[in-house]
Amino acid sequence: MSVDTAKNPDHAPVPGTGPQLVRLENVTKRFGDHTVLDGLDFGVDAGKHVTLIGPSGSGKTTILRLLMTLTTPDEGTITVAGERLFPAPARQVREIRKKIGMVFQHFNLFPNMTVLRNITEAPVTVLGLSKDEAEERAQELLDLVGLADKCDARPSQLSGGQQQRVAIARALAMRPQVLLLDEVTSALDPELVAGVLDVLRDIARSTDITMLCVTHEMGFARDISDQVLMFDAGRVVEAGPPEKIFGDPEQERTREFLSAVL
Amino acid sequence: MNWDWGAVRDFMPHFRDGLLVTLQALALGSVISFALGLVWALLMRAPTRWVRWPVGAVTEFVRNTPLLVQLFFLFYVLPEWGLTFSALTTGVFAIGLHYSTYTMQVYRAGIEAVPAGQWEAATALNLPRRRTWTAVILPQAIRRVVPALGNYVISMLKDTPMLMAITVLEMLGQARLYSQQHFRFTEPLTVIGVAFILVSYLASLLLRALERRLVR
Numbered sequence: 001m002s003v004d005t006a007k008n009p010d011h012a013p014v015p016g017t018g019p020q021l022v023r024l025e026n027v028t029k030r031f032g033d034h035t036v037l038d039g040l041d042f043g044v045d046a047g048k049h050v051t052l053i054g055p056s057g058s059g060k061t062t063i064l065r066l067l068m069t070l071t072t073p074d075e076g077t078i079t080v081a082g083e084r085l086f087p088a089p090a091r092q093v094r095e096i097r098k099k100i101g102m103v104f105q106h107f108n109l110f111p112n113m114t115v116l117r118n119i120t121e122a123p124v125t126v127l128g129l130s131k132d133e134a135e136e137r138a139q140e141l142l143d144l145v146g147l148a149d150k151c152d153a154r155p156s157q158l159s160g161g162q163q164q165r166v167a168i169a170r171a172l173a174m175r176p177q178v179l180l181l182d183e184v185t186s187a188l189d190p191e192l193v194a195g196v197l198d199v200l201r202d203i204a205r206s207t208d209i210t211m212l213c214v215t216h217e218m219g220f221a222r223d224i225s226d227q228v229l230m231f232d233a234g235r236v237v238e239a240g241p242p243e244k245i246f247g248d249p250e251q252e253r254t255r256e257f258l259s260a261v262l
Numbered sequence: 263m264n265w266d267w268g269a270v271r272d273f274m275p276h277f278r279d280g281l282l283v284t285l286q287a288l289a290l291g292s293v294i295s296f297a298l299g300l301v302w303a304l305l306m307r308a309p310t311r312w313v314r315w316p317v318g319a320v321t322e323f324v325r326n327t328p329l330l331v332q333l334f335f336l337f338y339v340l341p342e343w344g345l346t347f348s349a350l351t352t353g354v355f356a357i358g359l360h361y362s363t364y365t366m367q368v369y370r371a372g373i374e375a376v377p378a379g380q381w382e383a384a385t386a387l388n389l390p391r392r393r394t395w396t397a398v399i400l401p402q403a404i405r406r407v408v409p410a411l412g413n414y415v416i417s418m419l420k421d422t423p424m425l426m427a428i429t430v431l432e433m434l435g436q437a438r439l440y441s442q443q444h445f446r447f448t449e450p451l452t453v454i455g456v457a458f459i460l461v462s463y464l465a466s467l468l469l470r471a472l473e474r475r476l477v478r
Contacts, residue, residue, distance in 0.1 A: 070382050097388050108383035112401040121397060122387035174387060 021046040027076030036062045038234040049211040051221040054231030060214040064180040068102045101176030105183040107163040109155040116151035119170045141169035161192030181213040230254045269449040280436030294358025299365025325363035337428040353425035368410045372403035405476045412469035
């Protein structure tokens with residue numbers, strides 16, 4: 001298995017108390033008059049799988065986008081692996097960003113490249129791997145996601161589910177410590193969802209990669225999560241292990257939301 | 263009006279010379295306008311307005327003044343400042359420059375048409391800015407704009423006769439010269455008219471082939 005990630009052995013992650021790999025403090029994000037995140041504090045322990053649930057517009061995706069530096073907070077600080085991601089100089093941002101990978105709702109594969117080059121491009125140009133090393137790593141990852149025979153295909157020749165599995169392989173090829181999954185099955189035809197979720201379950205089980213996952217797939221959230229955060233209007237309404245959140249939620253808002261989606 | 267095949271035959275050597283000059287002007291003008299237009303388009307995305315503003319002003323000026331005026335200016339005024347080029351060089355540069363102010367807009371549209379998700383994926387993979395442009399954005403943008411650039415090649419072809427005004431003997435220049443010397447207008451003008459249609463048809467075939475190769 002090649003998707004092992006460097007993990008600090010000193011970190012014995014105990015939920016809520018361990019050294020946190022990802023930490024957001026007092027983060028506020030506004031779009032115009034609309035406050036998407038309102039003084040948010042939250043952290044993720046190394047190696048944990050955290051799922052963010054909640055109604056659309058509650059700020060879940062914004063958290064992932066902030067961590068990927070696709071947008072910046074209006075206030076607050078973001079720390080990853082003990083180092084400041086925001087606010088921080090551009091050079092430092094580039095360094096820390098190497099620890100983070102993201103899979104998008106709409107895959108965002110590069111249509112002008114083959115599947116193989118989609119996966120090898122960043123390891124070669126960013127991490128400085130040789131072409132051979134990068135291709136070997138890409139082949140292993142394509143094996144992992146069940147697409148070993150597609151390395152010469154173009155993204156446009158693949159189904160949505162296959163494209164998303166390539167996108168997962170592409171993100172893992174950078175060996176990130178944190179993998180951000182942004183509604184990765186929302187744009188897929190229903191029959192293709194299971195294949196993608198199986199791959200992610202496999203990765204969650206067999207690696208110590210930290211996962212931060214925004215999803216509407218409650219069954220999947222229950223399966224892989226160590227912790228589930230229920231969001232509403234830019235705040236964490238309720239947090240806890242999946243058995244608790246899905247089985248016996250304390251907050252009325254959580255119950256309402258779950259009864260609406262389940 | 264009588265048609266004289268003898269005059270056609272007589273005109274042929276001059277026609278060939280003119281055709282070669284027209285093709286040269288077209289090919290080099292295209293290359294210059296494609297390259298310079300891309301440079302303008304990229305400079306217009308510079309983070310500082312101290313780059314964007316002058317580039318915007320100059321290109322706006324060039325786009326909104328007639329090519330013929332620019333030809334005269336470059337050919338008759340530049341030498342006064344000690345810059346002298348051959349008529350053909352001046353003409354090729356003028357056409358390339360003039361059309362680059364159009365192709366820059368084509369490139370801009372092509373660049374803006376690349377989905378935001380492509381930039382985001384490049385950021386997520388930590389690709390350096392330059393690499394994002396050369397490996398991700400431009401290949402997709404340019405693929406999209408080849409048909410629009412092709413239209414400007416045809417336009418440029420139809421503007422090459424303007425080079426006659428600065429003494430370049432392209433097809434129209436040769437036809438006029440022949441006409442004035444032999445008092446035969448019908449044959450040379452018909453020959454170059456047909457040649458213009460053929461060249462633009464061939465150019466469009468070439469561009470369509472290029473398009474098919476790129477759009478895969």
